[in-house]
Amino acid sequence: MALRAGDVFIMFGDEPYRVYDHERSRIEDCLDVEALREGNRIQFGGGGTTTTFISGFFEIERLDVRPLLNVLPKLLHLRSEQNRSRAFQAVLELLAAEADSPGLGSDAVVRRLFELLFVHAIRAYSQQWGTAKTGWLAAVADKNLALAMEAMHADPQTPWTVDRLAQEAGMSRSAFAARFKDVVGQAPLAYLTEWRIYQAARLIEANASKISVIARRVGYQSEAAFTKAFRKVLGHAPSEHRKSVMSTAASKTSVFNEEMQEAA
Structure with a gap:
């Protein structure tokens, strides 16, 4: 799948994937790339044209979202030239600006912007030609x-x-x-x-x-x-x-307490 400037893609599930500029390019392990992170930024590579990716992930735990997830493709690709709303484009621009110049409360802002991005991506997908002839969206x-x-x-x-x-x-x-x-x-x-x-x-x-x-x-x-x-x-x-649910909550509380003790 070829990506162009302004494209958005969302993957549902945990299948591995690769992103590269050329088929002969050497693939770097994502863990090695992640080790280069400084705050919300990762600078990697060099020697070619600068490319900026804005990436994140969603954790969807609510069961009542299943009817929607069941009808979405495993890979949702929205091209920049497709008919996207001004609001969708505004969210993308705000995400890029926040990632480029993070400030006070930036983490919370980015989380909300990603939630909005998800909603607008589903809207755009549902409006594509030939989409959702059957299923929940239809x-x-x-x-x-x-x-x-x-x-x-x-x-x-x-x-x-x-x-x-x-x-x-x-x-x-x-x-x-x-x-x-x-x-x-x-x-x-x-x-x-x-x-x-x-x-x-x-x-x-x-x-x-x-x-x-x-x-x-x-x-x-x-x-x-x-x-x-x-x-x-x-x-x-x-x-x-x-x-x-109670067991999971207790486990999360235990991990949080351990992290607080280590921080202290």
């Missing part, structure tokens, strides 16, 4: 299906039926069910179940309430039915999810 771009999805997202606790969702979409029951399945790849109530469980997992991770209370907040009157659905979607029970 559904939210469909004016009828989008109404039903917005209703499910806003009120997962509502006892939705296919009939009620079809009414939200302004369609007949049969037409709605068929189009939803064709575009999203799963039936409306199957999608609703996953969305409810993702929201429940977030509430558990926030240590919000008892499992029974969380079950009701996402539309389950029976804790047993909620546990069964949770296990089907995520592969483990809600109680196990909470234990895992």
